Amino acid sequence: MASLCGGIIGMPNVGKSTLFNSLTQGEAQVGSFPFSTVSPNIGIAPVPDSRLEFLTKLINPEVSKAATVQFVDVAGLVKGAHQGEGLGNEFLSRIRGVDVLIEVVRCFKEREIAHLEGDIDPIRDIQIIELELLLSDLEIIDRRLTKLNKLVKSGLTADKERLNLLEKVKVNLEEGHSLRRVFREEEKDKLSKEELLSLKPLLYVANVDEDDLTSPSPLLEKLRRYASREGIDLIEICAGLEAELKELSSEEKKEFLKELKIEGEIDRLIKKVYQKLNLITFFTISGGKEIRAWPVEKGISVSQAAGKVHSDMEKGFIRAEVIAVADLLKLGSIKQAKEEGRVRTEGKDYLVRDGDVIHFKFSS
Ligand SMILES: Nc1nc2c(ncn2[C@@H]2O[C@H](COP(=O)(O)OP(=O)(O)OP(=O)(O)O)[C@@H](O)[C@H]2O)c(=O)[nH]1
Ligand SMILES: [Mg+2]
Structure with a gap:
């Protein structure tokens, strides 16, 4: 089984690669200009698990291996991406295969770092991306429906159920409704093989200024309310600060973040992604020499x-x-x-x- 994967998406220059590097100890290129990422970066992150830490202390094995999650960091998405604007089509094809979307939303204000839309407005950015995902799905659904209708008419397939389901998707996409809300779990299961972007599990990562972590700006408060209304989890991280701490050992980093009272946001994000992937963990102990945590679907x-x-x-x-x-x-x-x-x-x-x-x- 290919390992399950979280796709990091968002507008250009919002800190996607910076976050990817923190998650995976990666070396993806980070640049203060849009589209510094062209080819996707792929990496894995160990899943923090206090139970594994306890077991390791108890058994004292030679090797202790955490469960991992894969992350892919792709090019930024802009208006018109579904028609190939920016690196649009490349971007969209890359994320169709991921299992969870992690949408980085820029809240940090730094003027030196351009935002394609001019100013900082997280909700506008979210809506731009949502629309692009929806339009891209609509194109795909249209193509599939044309094919399916032909087959049904010529009597070659009796897959009426799929036809009806895809028609329901089309109507809802055209009306701009959230597919996550419209469809029941059972229908979502049936639709999962269609790999619709607007039906993939989603969570927002607000990439905030350091100050926001202890006293949230009005912009961040607004985003919190929006995410809560939409029923989408929101995790707040200062990717820039996490990157600055890269040189520290993980213990030193923990200590430093604890002092600032902002510990563990990256860990929280990895755990959240694990949960969204519907994974649970079992452990094996081999001859007292190796303890391993294994991720498996519920x-x-x-x-x-x-x-x-x-x-x-x-x-x-x-x-x-x-x-x-x-x-x-x-x-x-x-x-x-x-x-x-x-x-x-x-x-x-x-x-x-x-x-x-x-x-x-x-x-x-
Ligand atoms: N001040 C501040 N700058 C940040 C933060 N996160 C990222 N940056 C900077 O923002 C710029 C863009 O970061 P990237 O990680 O390359 O952004 P990206 O979303 O991968 O960009 P593209 O690949 O071009 O779409 C870089 O100069 C980063 O150093 C942050 O939390 N605070
Ligand atoms: Mg990048």
Whole structure:
């Protein structure tokens, strides 16, 4: 399975690559001019998890590996992108394959750094992007509907359900309604393979001035109200400050941000993306030498989970020994947990729960 991916989008020069670098310890080019990113930057970020930290302390393994999320940073989006303005088509094709959209919205004021629209207005920027995503979807839906209608007429396909669904999408896009609100979960599931940009899970990242972090500007307050009305999560980060702290070790950085009372925003963002990707975590402990956190989609069976570790483990799956990480931490050792009957034996259809520590038994 290709790893699930968050796409960082937004207008040019709003700090997308700066944020990408903070998330992934990356080296993407950052420039004070629009369109400094042309080819996408791809990187991964470890998912912060206090349970993994506790387990690592408890077991003291040689290696401890966090779950990761992939991020892609693409070119800025401008008005008319769906017709190829700016680097529009490149941008749109790149994000069609991502699983979550992380929209960076510029709130920092720095005059030296141009904003394509002239002034700083986060809500206007959000609306420009929303319209471009919608128009791009509309073009795609129109093409698909033309094809599908021909097939239905010629009796070659009876996929009336898809036809009806796409027609409903078209009407709503034309009327500018939010597809996220209009469709029920069940319909959204059916539509997921259409890869519509305006239906992808979305969250806003306000790239704010340092002062905003402790006393929000009226501009930021307005954005907060807007996001809350729209029901979209908003995370506030000063990407510029995070970038300045790059030289510090992660401990030093934590300490510094704690003093400023603005700790952990990047971590919060990664966790939020993980949640939006519908991922949960299980842990494996190999011979006391390696502890690993594995990201899996909610609802996965334990035999499928074994396949994430190794395909042989899924093929030869016999059973799994499972303990909740909370129990293990409370009881202090697997031996103790066994004695107290907290280690369960589960068959292949058991659904993995967030925080399970799993030992797979398989025949090779
Ligand atoms: N003052 C301030 N400047 C920032 C902040 N974040 C980014 N910048 C600056 O804004 C400029 C643009 O940053 P990038 O990260 O290249 O922006 P981008 O959105 O990737 O731009 P494109 O790739 O051109 O679309 C750079 O000069 C950054 O140093 C911030 O929080 N505060
Ligand atoms: Mg960039």
